[in-house]
Amino acid sequence: MIELDKVAYSYGGDALLSDVSLRLAPGSFHFLTGPSGAGKTTLLKLLYGALVPTSGNISVFDQDVQTMNRDAVAHMRRKIGVVHQDCQFLDHLPLGENISLPLTVSGYDVTAEKANLDELMTWVSLTDRMDALPPQLSGGERQRAALARAVILSPDVVLADEPTGNVDWDMSQRLLTLLIELNKMGKTIVIATHDLGLIRVAKKHVQARVLRIAERCVQLAGADL
Amino acid sequence: MKPFVDKFMAFLRPDRHAGRVVPPSGHTATLTLFSAGAMAFLAVFALTLALAAGGLAQRWGQELAGGATVRIIAPKEQENAQVQAALRVLGSTPGIASARALSEAEQAALLAPWFGQNFDVSALPVPRLIALQESRGGFDSTGLRLRLAAEAPGAVLDDHGRWRDPLTRAAARLRLLGWLSIFLIGMTTAAIITLAANASLSANAQVISVLRLVGATDAYIADAFVRRFTIRAALGAVGGVFIAMMCVLVLPSTDTSAGILTGLSLSGWQWLLPLCVPPLAALVAYIATRISASRTLGGLT
Incomplete structure (x- = not known):
């Protein structure tokens, strides 16, 4: 589904990642861990085409990312749901419209999709926050809303960058449960986190592969995780 | 041709939700409306000048020839x-x-x-x-x-040739000046709209980033800005043209009392010409914003 072959990425002459080879199979669950600044976010951005590798190849859904034009990248992103640590909402739109934004930009009739939206809002327990503006939401509500937006187009892959970074332990467990549910539906999940406790809890419920980024390379983590 | 027509028709039938993805920007909107209105006002006067000068040249030529x-x-x-x-x-x-x-x-x-x-x-x-x-x-x-x-x-x-020829030459140059003014007004409108669109695109970098994250194509993002500026320019121009036509209405026309400054107003079918200004302003805004958006979006990673 997503394959990285000897991928390297440099910015301003500094190598952030080098010689990264990775295969994310359909329905697999991955944690990406490492210290702050190790390159977790960079790797996620390479996975959804926000960054182009300096060298090596990235293949997403059997397409070479480097040769894709902007439109092709946009269409590819509709199959990859992304949850950012800072969520990234349009602050002037109510939550309902923010969550349905992928439908809007993909040309769907949002009114016709209302039932799906309601179901999704129930899933993330935000039914009563539909008309709230993003700045009015708590950290946990924002993360759940970001997750709802990421999956509204039923993508094959969900990438989450520190989804529990700004929430308490209970809320992080709730978010993890939602991501595990998605994985059980057959979605490929990649979570970038430095929260080892979250990884340990997840491994009790799902077969997860833990990838550690260290010294610009990705390694399979040991049995301690 | 058909893809262009389809695209234009889709542009005229905006999605209610798509129109809201760019946040309203009151100050920029007011300035764009005002600028488009002022430029349309000047365009009508330049048009009136060009037509009046053309009419004068023709009248002097016809009445005095032979x-x-x-x-x-x-x-x-x-x-x-x-x-x-x-x-x-x-x-x-x-x-x-x-x-x-x-x-x-x-x-x-x-x-x-x-x-x-x-x-x-x-x-x-x-x-x-x-x-x-x-x-x-x-x-x-x-x-x-x-x-x-x-x-x-x-x-x-x-x-009569001694004074008729310089007068008709002057009138012809005045007419040329009128058309040149209209061209410059169009270019100035394009420049103003481009600056406003650039400012709006820069101010909404975060919006663009979110739209790209959720799979919006550059054409979709550009349309959201282009539609907004096109509508603003058209509405501003309608206001400017209306005020200008009211002002032109009080200028002396050819059928008023005789005098050298007659024929400065519009007459007959000429009154229809200012009505072309709002669609032209909208077209200028459409092209200027699309070029600006394409350039800006192409430069963003």
Whole structure:
């Protein structure tokens, strides 16, 4: 589904990642861990085409990312749901419209999709926050809303960058449960986190592969995780 | 052609939700509306100037072409004799179709714009005038001047060309200036809209980033901005054109009292031309914003 072959990425002459080879199979669950600044976010951005590798190849859904034009990248992103640590909402739109934004930009009739939206809002327990503006939401509500937006187009892959970074332990467990549910539906999940406790809890419920980024390379983590 | 038409029709049928993805920007919106209105106002005046100048050039050309005047400047007691002598010369000159002396009433009418309707022309040392019309092929003005000098020494031939040509040239240049002004107004509008669109795109970098994250194509993002600026420019231009047309309405038209500054207003079908300004302003805004958006989005990673 997503394959990285000897991928390297440099910015301003500094190598952030080098010689990264990775295969994310359909329905697999991955944690990406490492210290702050190790390159977790960079790797996620390479996975959804926000960054182009300096060298090596990235293949997403059997397409070479480097040769894709902007439109092709946009269409590819509709199959990859992304949850950012800072969520990234349009602050002037109510939550309902923010969550349905992928439908809007993909040309769907949002009114016709209302039932799906309601179901999704129930899933993330935000039914009563539909008309709230993003700045009015708590950290946990924002993360759940970001997750709802990421999956509204039923993508094959969900990438989450520190989804529990700004929430308490209970809320992080709730978010993890939602991501595990998605994985059980057959979605490929990649979570970038430095929260080892979250990884340990997840491994009790799902077969997860833990990838550690260290010294610009990705390694399979040991049995301690 | 069909893809362009389909795209344009889709542009005219905006998705209610898509129109909201770019946050409203009150200050920029007001400035764009005002600028488009002011430019449309100026465009209507430049258009009126161009049309009036064109009309003047045409009128002067048509009314004075083929015509000439003989002035008789002589003591009062010799005036009639010299008029008759000049008429005889003119009647026997090849290339002159007709010649007739203007009556006092006709001369008074010519002076009325300057001295008023009830002015006694005889109180002024006004020369007698003979209006003549050339036939096809024209006459030999040098030969005629020599014959007049011999038979009616007070007669002076004025073939109008001396002052008609510079006037028609001036009117033609004025018309050119009008069209050039319209072109410059269009370019200025494009520049203003481009600056406003660039400012809006820069201010909404975060919005663009979110839209890209959720799979929006550059065309979709550009449309959101282009639609907004096109509508603002069109609405501003409608206001500007309306005010300008009200102002043009009070300018003197050709059918008002005679005078040199007549024909400055629009007439007949010309009143339809300012109605083209709002669609043209919208088209300029559409092109300027699309170029600006494409350039900006292409430069963003």
